[in-house]
Amino acid sequence: xxxxxxxxxxxxxxxxxxxxxxxxxxxxxxxxxxxxxxxxxxxxxxxxxxxxxxxxxxxxxxxxxxxxxxxxxxxxxxxxxxxxxxxxxxxxxxxxxxxxxxxxxxxxxxxxxxxxxxxxxxxxxxxxxxxxxxxxxxxxxxxxxxxxxxxxxxxxxxxxxxxxxxxxxxxxxxxxxxxxxxxxxxxxxxxxxxxxxxxxxxxxxxxxxxxxxxxxxxxxxxxxxxxxxxxxxxxxxxxxxxxxxxxxxxxxxxxxxxxxxxxxxxxxxxxxxxxxxxxxxxxxxxxxxxxxxxxxxxxxxxxxxxxxxxxxxxxxxxxxxxxxxxxxxxxxxxxxxxxxxxxxxxxxxxxxxxxxxxxxxxxxxxxxxxxxxxxxxxxxxxxxxxxxxxxxxxxxxxxxxxxxxxxxxxxxxxxxxxxxxxxxxxxxxxxxxxxxxxxxxxxxxxxxxxxxxxxxxxxxxxxxxxxxxxxxxxxxxxxxxxxxxxxxxxxxxxxxxxxxxxxxxxxxxxxxxxxxxxxxxxxxxxxxxxxxxxxxxxxxxxxxxxxxxxxxxxxxxxxxxxxxxxxxxxxxxxxxxxxxxxxxxxxxxxxxxxxxxxxxxxxxxxxxxxxxxxxxxxxxxxxxxxxxxxxxxxxxxxxxxxxxxxxxxxxxxxxxxxxxxxxxxxxxxxxxxxxxxxxxxxxxxxxxxxxxxxxxxxxxxxxxxxxxxx
Numbered sequence: 001x002x003x004x005x006x007x008x009x010x011x012x013x014x015x016x017x018x019x020x021x022x023x024x025x026x027x028x029x030x031x032x033x034x035x036x037x038x039x040x041x042x043x044x045x046x047x048x049x050x051x052x053x054x055x056x057x058x059x060x061x062x063x064x065x066x067x068x069x070x071x072x073x074x075x076x077x078x079x080x081x082x083x084x085x086x087x088x089x090x091x092x093x094x095x096x097x098x099x100x101x102x103x104x105x106x107x108x109x110x111x112x113x114x115x116x117x118x119x120x121x122x123x124x125x126x127x128x129x130x131x132x133x134x135x136x137x138x139x140x141x142x143x144x145x146x147x148x149x150x151x152x153x154x155x156x157x158x159x160x161x162x163x164x165x166x167x168x169x170x171x172x173x174x175x176x177x178x179x180x181x182x183x184x185x186x187x188x189x190x191x192x193x194x195x196x197x198x199x200x201x202x203x204x205x206x207x208x209x210x211x212x213x214x215x216x217x218x219x220x221x222x223x224x225x226x227x228x229x230x231x232x233x234x235x236x237x238x239x240x241x242x243x244x245x246x247x248x249x250x251x252x253x254x255x256x257x258x259x260x261x262x263x264x265x266x267x268x269x270x271x272x273x274x275x276x277x278x279x280x281x282x283x284x285x286x287x288x289x290x291x292x293x294x295x296x297x298x299x300x301x302x303x304x305x306x307x308x309x310x311x312x313x314x315x316x317x318x319x320x321x322x323x324x325x326x327x328x329x330x331x332x333x334x335x336x337x338x339x340x341x342x343x344x345x346x347x348x349x350x351x352x353x354x355x356x357x358x359x360x361x362x363x364x365x366x367x368x369x370x371x372x373x374x375x376x377x378x379x380x381x382x383x384x385x386x387x388x389x390x391x392x393x394x395x396x397x398x399x400x401x402x403x404x405x406x407x408x409x410x411x412x413x414x415x416x417x418x419x420x421x422x423x424x425x426x427x428x429x430x431x432x433x434x435x436x437x438x439x440x441x442x443x444x445x446x447x448x449x450x451x452x453x454x455x456x457x458x459x460x461x462x463x464x465x466x467x468x469x470x471x472x473x474x475x476x477x478x479x480x481x482x483x484x485x486x487x488x489x490x491x492x493x494x495x496x497x498x499x500x501x502x503x504x505x506x507x508x509x510x511x512x513x514x515x516x517x518x519x520x521x522x523x524x525x526x527x528x529x530x531x532x533x534x535x536x537x538x539x540x541x542x543x544x545x546x547x548x549x550x551x552x553x554x555x556x557x558x559x560x561x562x563x564x565x566x567x568x569x570x571x572x573x574x575x576x577x578x579x580x581x582x583x584x585x586x587x588x589x590x591x592x593x594x595x596x597x598x599x600x601x602x603x604x605x606x607x608x609x610x611x612x613x614x615x616x617x618x619x620x621x622x623x624x625x626x627x628x629x630x631x632x633x634x635x636x637x638x639x640x641x642x643x644x645x646x647x648x649x650x651x652x653x654x655x656x657x658x659x660x661x662x663x664x665x666x667x668x669x670x671x672x673x674x675x676x677x678x679x680x681x682x683x684x685x686x687x688x689x690x691x692x693x694x695x696x697x698x699x700x701x702x703x704x705x706x707x708x709x710x
Contacts, residue, residue, distance in 0.1 A: 027073045030096040031064040031080070032057060032232040032267055035089055045089050049080070054176045057267060058239045058274050063232055064093075065176075071228075072098075096230035099262070101252050118350050118360050119210060120320060121339035121371070127403055128322075130338060130371070132213055134430040135378050142214025144384060145377035147200050147247040149370070150237050151193030153182025154221025158194060160208045160352050161219065164201040169220025169245050173236050174227035182354065183226055191354040193221050195362045196251055198352030199370035200377065209358035210350040213374025213429070216381070220245070225252060231265030238271035238287070242279035246380055247286045249373035250312075251366035253304050256294030256329070258517035259495065261527065263305015272311040276388045284388030287312040288373040290365035291334050293327040300513050301331040308333040308530040310482040310565060313392055315372040316422060317365050320346040322403045327364055330408070330420035332501075332509040332531035335392060336399040337422040338371040340364060375429045383436040389481070393442055393571060396535050398432050399425035413505025414536040420510060423532070440572035446476030447565045452545070455560040464548040469562055471504070474539045477566040481535060484528045485511055485545065488559040491523040496551025503534045504541020514550060526559065536574075539564045 031051065035042045039053075042062045046053040054063040069077050076095050084093035116123065122132050148169040156165045156179075170180040182190035201219035204211040212219075224237040238248060254262035264272065272287065279285030289312040292301045301307045307314040308331070316334045317325050319342025324330075326343070341348040341363035349362040349371075376391055386394070401409060401417040404426060409419045418424050452469045459465050485501055495518030499511040511529035543562060549555045570578075 025100070026098050026228075027076050028096050028098055028228045028230060029065050029067065029069045029071055030228070030230055030232055031066070031084070031093050032096060032230075032235070033062045033064050033084065033093040034060055034091040035062055036060050036091060037089070041089055045084075045087060049083055049087070057232055057236045058271060060091075061235075061267065063176075063236055094231075096228075096232045098228035098230055099234075099265075100255055101225060101229045102255055116211070118347070120347050121349065122213070127400070130213075130375065130427055130429050131431065132375070132378075132429040135433045138430070138433065140378050140381050140433050141204075141216030142201070142212075142374065142377035143216035143381050145214060145217040145247065145380040146220070146245050147214065147217055147249060147373050147377055148220040148222055148240065148245045149193050149196045149200070150222045150224060150248055150250045151196060151252065152190040152225040153193050153223040154180045154197050154219075155194040155352070155354055155356070156181060156221070158198075158352050158356055160202045160206065160210070160358070161194070161197055163203045163206075164212075164215070164217065164219050166218035166220040168241055169218060171222050171237075171240055173222060173224040173233050175223070180221040180223045182223065184354070188354045190226055192225075192251070192366065193223070194354055195351045195359065196249060196366065196370040197221055199349065199362070199367065200249065200374040202352055209352055213371055214377035214381075217374070217377040231267045234264060235267035235271040238268060238285075239274060242275055242285050243281060245285065246280060247288060247373050247376055248275075249288045249370050250306070251290040251364075251369045253290070253292060253306050256292045256297065256299050256304075258294055258297030258299040258515045259520060260299075261303045261494075261520075261522075261524065264309070272309060276311050279388075283385065286376055286388050286391055288369050288376060289314050290369040291316040291331070292329040293364045293366075294329050295325065295327045298513070298516050299329050300515060301329040302333055302511055302529050303515075303527075305528075307331075308528070310484070310530060311388070313372065313376070313395065314423070315365065315369045315427075317341075317368040318404055318422060318426060319343065323405050324421045325364075328421060330510075330513070332420055332511055332529075332533055334420065334423040335532055336372070336395050336424050336427050337404070338368040338375070338427050340367040340371075372427055375427050375432060378429055379432045379436040382433045383439055385441070386436060386439065387441055389442055389445060390436075390439060392481070393573075394432050394435050394439065395427065396424050396532070397573070398428045398435055399423065400428050400431075401425035410507070410533075412507040412533055412535070412537060413503060416536065418507075418533045418535075424535075435573070442571045443567040443569050445481070445565060446568060447563055448474040448477050448539075450474075450562045450564075452560040452562070455557055457557050459547055459549040459555040459557065461549060461552045461554060464546055465557070467545045467547075467557070467560060469543045469545065469560070471539055471541060471543060471562070471564070474564055474566075476568050477539050477564050478568050479570055480537045480539050480564060480566040481532075482565040483531045483534050484563040484565075485531075486526050486528045486559070486561040486563060487524050487557065488526050489524045489547070489555060489557050491549075491555040492521055492553030493551045494518045494520040494523055496549055496553070497555060498548040498550065499529065500546040500548075501529075501531060502544040502546070503537055504539070504543060505534070505537045507534050507537065509533045523555070526561075528563070539566065 035045055043053050046064055050068060051064040051066050054065060057063050066080060081095060084090050122129055146166055146169050154170065171178060172180050197219050198210060199212060200214055201212040201217045202210050202215060204215040222237045222240055224233050254260045275285035289307045291307050291314050292299060292304055306312060314334045316337045317328055317340035318337045319325050323342060348360060349367040350360045351362045353359040379394060380386060404422050406419045406421040409417055412418055416424060450469060450471055452467055455467055457465050491497055495515040497512060498514050500508060501511055502508040509531045545560055547557060
């Protein structure tokens with residue numbers, strides 16, 4: 001059979017069209033429809049127009065689909081749009097457009113290792129891990145908290161996940177059913193969600209793979225990335241069962257290619273707002289987000305509307321050696337960091353994998369966000385009443401900058417160390433748990449918006465402009481939390497721009513760094529650049545916006561609005577600190593400076609039991625007169641002599657013993673202080689090198705470090 005020239009051209013056009021539709025945004029069979037009046041009316045509307053009603057996205061907003069419309073189309077279905085718009089029962093309807101969303105792991109060869117000893121980011125001690133073990137020993141494993149992984153599915157029957165799997169925290173948005181199981185293929189392309197889930201809640205002490213940071217928590221999965229990702233898909237995922245789910249963990253976002261500016265659509269934005277205002281019975285859903293893997297392409301996570309949202313807790317990565325990973329994106333919206341992969345000679349993250357397997361090669365900020373979600377789950381067990389803003393406040397105050405190397409660390413206006421690469425530092429699980437226990441809910445959030453009246457300026461090539469904005473009054477905001485600079489900028493080449501903001505207290509942040517690959521002429525249309533670097537500062541004074549144009553073409557700024565979020569009064573914790581309240585207690589104070597080495601940590605539900613057994617033994621032993629507490633013995637002896645003796649000789653003896661007991665008490669205090677200093681200079685945890693079976697860590701001695709609060 002001979003093919004003529006026309007046939008060849010037709011084949012090329014068809015194949016090319018298919019390729020374009022698969023790589024670019026396209027219209028789908030899905031509609032988001034706003035129908036007031038209840039689900040019965042929505043069902044009637046769907047039936048009348050040939051749609052299938054797949055249920056609520058959130059209140060009065062429904063997820064419709066129409067099988068008579070092409071799954072992928074470059075143009076909207078005008079007929080269906082007109083019919084829905086003409087129906088008086090419909091407030092509005094929008095055919096959904098697929099978005100490109102990428103998972104934030106770094107593809108590597110799989111290498112399974114189920115050993116606890118490989119979980120370096122949890123067991124190194126000496127300030128070089130995330131201080132999770134002391135929280136476990138304190139009986140805190142995430143019990144009662146529910147975490148869901150928004151991703152490509154969850155292998156719910158994985159032997160290391162099945163015990164903690166929660167069907168009420170799970171759904172398949174791609175196929176519209178309750179089973180979140182991933183779609184299997186030859187290359188295991190949908191392993192991402194299962195890996196993230198294992199980091200949070202893999203079962204402890206079952207001789208399988210690893211254990212999750214919050215191995216007492218429940219975990220679910222939402223399958224939403226293995227298909228067309230539309231605004232409605234994202235909104236429905238973000239608003240799944242918000243009175244049951246506490247924490248939503250997301251390790252994905254727009255392309256980290258150094259040229260994309262994208263964020264949540266109208267529905268997803270509303271889902272965020274509904275979540276923080278109504279979720280968890282008004283305490284607010286907690287959204288944990290991976291900051292992005294575009295470091296190699298000089299991307300900036302402030303161009304990602306998910307991770308730079310005030311409603312998300314944005315998490316970056318640190319390598320095993322405390323360095324900035326090559327894939328990390330530096331930006332001012334990052335709140336804190338957890339460990340993940342790094343250079344070729346640095347270890348990665350151990351977790352569950354597809355087909356009931358285990359891997360030691362989970363990577364990228366994808367691995368960091370679930371670790372953070374697990375630590376947040378520990379904090380919720382310690383205090384289930386924490387709000388979404390409480391959690392962010394606790395992270396800011398407990399994250400540790402020590403052992404993290406970056407060239408941009410600075411001290412903000414209230415004395416906190418902060419970095420574009422690491423936020424406020426490495427998350428500290430035990431410090432968060434301790435602070436959460438007695439945390440008093442932060443005051444109500446307020447915001448004020450100030451517009452720069454002289455913002456309309458041209459920015460010539462190879463030059464910069466500075467626009468001051470004086471804030472003399474900010475009603476309801478005396479102490480800052482989040483700061484947004486909403487900018488409209490026209491640019492011939494967007495990647496040539498660098499934007500910086502300096503607060504009245506002198507904290508200078510880079511809202512946008514140069515992006516070498518960003519050739520767009522779209523500029524920014526009222527884009528909200530966000531910073532957390534001024535947390536705790538005063539908003540009053542002069543803010544300075546600097547825009548650098550390092551290109552050869554003109555740019556113009558058309559609008560600058562400054563939105564300041566914060567509180568009218570300081571949180572109760574800060575007031576207590578100002579009044580001389582102490583820092584987070586040392587763990588050795590809690591466990592009386594010792595632990596019975598014959599008790600192995602068992603994890604899971606047995607963890608609290610073991611800890612109580614230790615405390616009972618210590619309490620019983622402390623009731624006797626030990627050589628280290630001889631002052632107490634002398635004190636009791638004096639009391640007995642004075643109370644029960646009638647002889648003058650006994651009274652004289654008791655009087656002589658009182659100053660002796662005081663002297664011994666002083667000597668004991670000095671000795672205990674020296675011991676504490678010695679503990680802080682040594683390695684905090686020592687483990688038996690037993691690799692014959694996976695039975696959790698075996699502690700020889702527990703001498704935990706001080707949990708610093710900044």
